[in-house]
Amino acid sequence: MSRPKGETVSPSATVRTRPGGRSERVRVAVMDAAVNQLAAHGYNALSIANVAREAGVAETTVYRRWPTPADLAGGAVAHLAQTDNPVPDTGTLEGDLHALLSQIIKLVERPEVERILRAAAALDGGNAMSAQARESFWQTRFTAAGRIVERAIERGELAPGTDVFAVIEHLVAPAYMRVLLTNRPLDDELLEGSVRRTLKAFDAAPAQNPA
Amino acid sequence: MSRPKGETVSPSATVRTRPGGRSERVRVAVMDAAVNQLAAHGYNALSIANVAREAGVAETTVYRRWPTPADLAGGAVAHLAQTDNPVPDTGTLEGDLHALLSQIIKLVERPEVERILRAAAALDGGNAMSAQARESFWQTRFTAAGRIVERAIERGELAPGTDVFAVIEHLVAPAYMRVLLTNRPLDDELLEGSVRRTLKAFDAAPAQNPA
Secondary structure: OOOHHHHOOOHHHHHHOOOOOOHHHHHHHHHHHHHHHHHHHOOOOHHHHHHHHHHOOOOHHHHHHOOOOOHHHHHHHHHHHHHHHHOOOOOHHHHHHHHHHHHHHHHHHHHHHHHHHHHHHHOOOOOOOHHHHHHHHHHHHHHHHHHHHHHHHHHOOOOOOOHHHHHHHHHHHHHHHHHHHHHOOOOOOEEEOOOHHHHOOOOOOOOOOOO | OOHHHHOOOOOHOOOOOOOOOHHHHHHHHHHEEEEEEEHOOOOOOOOHHHHHHOOOOOEEEEHHHHOOOOHHHHHHHHHHHHHHHHOOOOHHHHHHHHHHHHHHHHHHHHOOOOOOOHHOOOOOOOOOOHHHHHHHHHHHHHHHHHHHHHHHHOOOOOOOOOOOOHHHHHHHHHHHHHHHOOOHHHHHHHHHHHHHHHHHHHHOOOOOOOO
């Protein structure tokens, strides 16, 4: 799995000079292990003991930060999103929307990500992710992706006051509906069509103040 | 639950004169019972024995037509969709899209429908609905709703060759994403916004050949 370059740290160099260095390495190790376990065994078999073993940390370390499998899976999704779906900044709204949706399609095509997504959409109760965890994850993601819209407003490509979340929702919802419900293909027509329709739906104009 | 008037039949009048009359009454009774059981106990507790008892039919009658709880739930969704989400025909594309999405929002706000939807989005295996049942249900629904688009093309509101499924998907996907993933509200902004954006996204024009 790719990871921002800054996170590959040498233990001896950072533990003392950067507060949180070890804590951050533990977080990344646990999240990578959680993603691997999800990929190998699915959400229902996600066990804190196995994740701790694979990450090489004590179980209590995992429990303290991620008390339930739902927390662990939620954290793993957020981790995946940060590392493999960074918010693009290509200089144009069309470029950003295209890059974002393209990343999302690549992500949800991965079997472990599809599994997490289905667990997130499943009924509450039992092992399912809580409504609160779901809401908080999506709020965070939409806020991050919303920078695309804010920058487009600054460049004059979208009208001031454009509903930031609506643009992102409009772009990505058909892809999620295909994965979760209809099983229609995540193909180029979906990618190109969703971008083109989102630009039209929100009256996007060419940039007036190019970045 | 509302039901098209034509389906309320008098047993003595129809069993002999209309082939399939009794079979149709059994189907409706079983489907109503399945919807009620889903509403009362959720998808995971859906039992063919209980549905048969409530419908007043033999268990074998249910098993023959709906061999698994997934089949029963799938049938119940299709039944709900036919009775409570008939494809509108208001005379304009805007009116039809508005009526369709409004019906869908009312449907998915019902707890038993949300439960079925989450079960449909859950992982395959176990009690979850099969990918095949999912695909077949949505294919049927999109084809039915696609009549809205075809009529709009006939009236000159949409260009010939407009992607029929894409229009419907575009209209409804944000609502399903809110229910299944983000928990954002199913409010008027969603309804009006989705209709307005779909009209723009597909370059809808006023009718040239009004019905």
